[in-house]
Amino acid sequence: MDKDLLVGIDLGGTKVAAGVVDHRGQILAKAARDTQPERGPAAVVATINEATEAVLSQVKDGYSRLAGVGIGVPGLADVDSGVVLFAPNLRWDNVPVAAMLRQHREVPVYVDNDANAAALGEQWAGAARGVKDMILLTLGTGVGSGLIFEGRIYQGAAGYAGEVGHITMDENGPLCGCGRRGCLETYASATAVIRQAREAIESGRETSIKALAEASPKGLEARTVFMAAAQGDAVAQGIVDNLVRYLGLAVANLVNILNPEMVVIGGGVAAAGEQLLGPLRREVHQRALPGPAQSVAIIGAQLGNDAGIIGAASLVLRGRSPKFHVNV
Amino acid sequence: MDKDLLVGIDLGGTKVAAGVVDHRGQILAKAARDTQPERGPAAVVATINEATEAVLSQVKDGYSRLAGVGIGVPGLADVDSGVVLFAPNLRWDNVPVAAMLRQHREVPVYVDNDANAAALGEQWAGAARGVKDMILLTLGTGVGSGLIFEGRIYQGAAGYAGEVGHITMDENGPLCGCGRRGCLETYASATAVIRQAREAIESGRETSIKALAEASPKGLEARTVFMAAAQGDAVAQGIVDNLVRYLGLAVANLVNILNPEMVVIGGGVAAAGEQLLGPLRREVHQRALPGPAQSVAIIGAQLGNDAGIIGAASLVLRGRSPKFHVNV
16 A cells, blocks of 8 residues: 555644645645643643544545654654654643654654744645745744755754744834743734734724724734725734834845745735735845845745644655655 | 865955865965956966965975865855856956866865855864854954854855845944945944944044054054953943944844854954953843753854865865765
8 A cells, every 4th residue: 555645733732733635735634623731741642643543534545545644843842853842832841742652653753843844834835845945934923933944944953943033123122922022023923913903902093903803703813904904094004014124124134144045924914915925025125135135035825724734744754755745 | 195185265355365274174385375356367266276386386295185176255156066156356257266277177176155165164173163053153344154054054045145244233223335224244343343443533532442553553453442341441342342232132143043053253353252252142142042042152263364274175075075074
C-alpha cells in the first residue's frame, strides 16, 4: 500500500484540529476536539490520538496509507527530539509529545512551532510554492512568524528564531504582554487593532465602527475596523494607517536584513487583503533599500483556516518521502 | 604537492590587500597595493594578480601549494558566477572578476561581499570558531553585516541579505547616505560617533574630546570619544550611551528575529572592547526576549586588520577541501 497520506494536527490552547492531507496538500477529512489542557498532557495526547483515528477512518485505507503525523504547537519545540519545551497556552513544559503519540502508532511523528508549520504549509501548498527564502507573518491575537531560508525552516541556535512580534518599534509604545513596550505585536496584531478601536469609541470620537460592531454577531473584530475604513470612516482609516506604518517599518527592516523572495501575510488581519497589502507594499518600497525592496513579493497567505492542519502535515515532509512534492 | 595554501584578497576602494593564508587561518605573507579604481576593472585585476604573485613568491612552493583565491569586494557579488554586480567604491558594474583572474591562473577563484567574507573568517579562524548561527556586525565608516545560518553564509534571494546598517531606528533621525533617515548606520558607525563629537565641539559644549583629538596625529576618531568617556568626560559618555542605546536596540531585534548563538562586533568602533560590549550586553538583555537573550554571546571580533584577508581566503573553503579545517 502506498504511503501517500499525512495527518496534520493543529494543537491550540482551545481546539485540536486534525486533518488527513494528501500528497498535494489537499485536506481529505478533518475533525476538531476541545483541547482542555487542564486535563494534563496525557489526556491531550489521548485526544490527539482519538481525533487522528476519527479522520483516518473517514478516508479509504487511511491507516495503511499513513506516512506520518505532524503536530504544530503554540510554543517552543525541539524538532529533533519531538519534545514541546514550553507552551504556556497548553500549560506544557518538556512534554515528549512525539514519543507519547508513537506509543499509539508506528508512523513517524514530527513536532514544530505552529508559525513554522504554517510557513512550511504556505511553501508546500499555498502562496509560496517553490519559494526558497520567505517570511510568513501571522497577524492574529499576537504576531508570529516562520522563517524559511534556502528551502528550510530556520530555527536559530535554540529554536527561538522568528520572534518578530517582539521586535521593538517604539520603546515608549503600548505595553506588550511580554512586559516590554512598543513591540510590533502592540501595533500589528488583531488585538492591537481592536484595542485602538475600543479606545476611539470610548473617547467618544465619531466613528461608524461601533454601529458595525453592534450589527455583527461576532462584535468588534479587526475586520470591523477595515470595513469601516473601506466605507470612508476616518477614525478606522487612522487605525489602519497606523498598522500599515508600523508593519511596513518592520517588514522593510526584515527585507533589508534578510532579502527574502517573498513575505507572506497571514492571520485574521490579513483577511483585509489588498486593503492592507497595497499600502503595505508602498510603505515597504519607500523604507527598504531599492535592491532588496525590488526583489520581494508581499502577498497574502492562501491556506486560511486550514493553514494549521496543512502546515502541521507538511512537517512530515522533513522526512523527505519522494512520494510528496516538495517544490524547492 | 599538497594544496595547503589559500590567497585572500581584500579589495577596497583605496587599497588591495593580499595575503597567503595557511590551513589554520594564519597569514604567512601579505602585501598591499593602491587600487586606483579609476583605471578600470582590467587594470585593477592586473594589480590583484601582481599582488598575488608577490605574496606567493614569499612562501616556499607558494604557487604549487595554492588551493584557491578568495576575493572580498565592497559591494554586491554573484557568488555562483564570481561576478561583481555592483560596487560603487570600485566603480564596478557587472565585472566578472573571477573569470578575469582565472585567465591568469588555473586555481578556483571565489568572490563574495567583504562583510560576508569577514563573518566567514571569524567563524573559521576568529571569535566564532565552530559557531553555526552567528551575525557579524562591522561598525566602521558604515555598518555592515554578514549572516551565517546553519554554518553557511546567508545571501538572501538576490544576494542583498545583511543590510543591517539600513534598518530604520528612528524615521525622524539623522539623514543617512542612502537618502533615508535614522538608519542604524547614522547612530552606530564610526562616522556617526565622529559626527556627534564634532557637533558637540562646535556647539561649544565643555568636553575633553577636542584636546585629545588635537593631541593625536590621526585627529578626531571614534576611539578619541571612547577615550574621553573612559576619562569621565560627560559629553563623550553621552555619545557612547547613544551608540549603545541604538546598537542595543538593533541587536536585540536581531536576536529576537534570528536567535543567533553569537553576535560578533567588529570594525573600528569595536576597538573599544568591553567599554562598548559590557553596556551593549546589558542593553540587549533588557530588550530581547529572555529565551533568545540567554542563548546569545556578544563578543568582539578577533581578526582585526587581517579580517579582510583571512575572510577572503576563507571563501575558498566553500570548495570544501578536506585539507582545511572547517569547524562546523
